[in-house]
Amino acid sequence: DSYKDNLETDVLIVGAGFGGIYLMHKLRQQGFNCKIFEAGKELGGIWHWNCYPGARVDTQIPIYEYSIPEVYEDWTWSERYPGFAELRKYFEHVDKKLDVKKDVAFETRVVGAQFDKPSAKWVIKTEDGRTARARYLLLATGFAAKRHFPDWMGMDKFKGEIHHSSFWPDAGVDVKGKRVAVVGTGSTGVQIAQETAKTAGSVTVFQRTPNLALPMQQKPISEDEQIKRKSDYPEIYKNRMTTFAGFQYDFLQRNTFDDSPEEREAFYEELFKNGGFEFWLANYKDLLFDKDANREAYNFWAKKARARITDPRKRDILAPLEPPHAFGTKRPSLEQNFYEMLDKPENDVVDIKATPIAEVTETSIKTEDGKHREFDVIALATGFDSVTGGMKNMGLRDVDGVDLAEKWKMGTWSYLGMTCSGYPNMFFLYGAQGPTAFSNGPSCVECQGDWIVDAMKKLKDEDIKYIDATHEAEEAWRKNVTELSDKTLFPGTSSWYMGANIPGKPREQLNYAGGIPLYEKECREALNNGFQGFVTA
């Protein structure tokens, strides 16, 4: 164990995924002492927790990796979109290069933290009863740290195996020849269904909302091909930060109806052929703003998906002619053979908007129409209390003892999506009111991480011991986040972006919808204008 009780450190980071490791690496270079507390047993964050069948990143390499030369220079991948096992190996490589683990305490879950004004230090409590004190508290807990379980009756009675995607047994689950149910059709549900169908006897997907899934266009990539490209990486990573979502491509600087129907069709085809998120994030620039433009894209998507499904009942459930929501206002999954797979007679899709799940019995899932469907394995791909759930679940108290869960009960308030008023010397990344869900993880982490490190360096240089965001700055940031979102089609759709997936959670935009370049500009201005929006002492 790398820490004792009563640990004292400059910086305590929570979470050893992309965010936490990046912060530690950059802060060490500035002479800060850092420790990471990590609830899991290994590095990798979501890639440590996610080992469900088919778990795979939806962003291409080398976009989905660190821009740190000593990490990328001698690392290569086997596929365009790597699976979780390879991502775990990547984190081992990162550890070798950056010597991360010596400063990580694993299986150490933070359950409470409060800033002590007299000593100007955070006092952090862990689940096993230990205490740490740190000048800075940095939260890198990601946006999916709190699982969402449905509350159906009888789940505990089920005699087969039932697992949430983020709690999948490390040893795997033998689905060979078995009857598998997958509940949920987010990115996770699509991946589990596709992968388990390779060996299972049957796969039944319980779908509440169709996933407007896009073709992944997965392909193996050779070592040679990657090595040849390494000299372009600095340029690739520089460009990454100039795009809306931190990718290698950006929205087209044309509107949908600027083109003739033939030109449009050809462009859509091209985006599908290129695969990945291109049809979402490299589409016409009015896609997420204009209803008619969006409908045009939806019609193309539906035509493509429907052509792959021969069973008319399944076709109408999976890819209805009327859009279930504006295209791209929920996250599209990347699929490989999802539609052909579900089209097979042994597999099925159940529309649980029409006939909701009533209960789970010893052997079956019963829907409200009285129908029982029997299963050996149930995969719950029901998602997370996304974006805010993790931070609300850590016992973080402000200087007056108010829990963040209380502060954020009626809605979310932060400044720059990295700080909270009343929580001095605390920074977070890849969370609420940052570019988080509308960006590539590593891009967001590096953009925000660099800002946090520069802010801390400036505090050190100017001998400032205390920094706290003002209420006014928070109010203005919340307004900014809301106004940016209100210009788009996002607010019209019930999604986890809007907090709408968790019963009782306030409905509000949880992410900054202005894109990474604008976000970076706004954050840099606050820093360059002498910590504008903060009180310092």
Ligand code: NA7
């Ligand atoms: P998501 O995207 O939140 O998907 C959860 C799915 O589960 C979604 O289809 C939900 O339907 C469905 N769901 C949630 N609760 C229920 C209940 N109670 N009954 C039936 N169906 C339910 O989570 P993922 O894990 O797939 O992905 C999370 C993100 O991680 C992903 O976007 C990537 O960025 C990485 P709904 O759509 O709400 O109707």
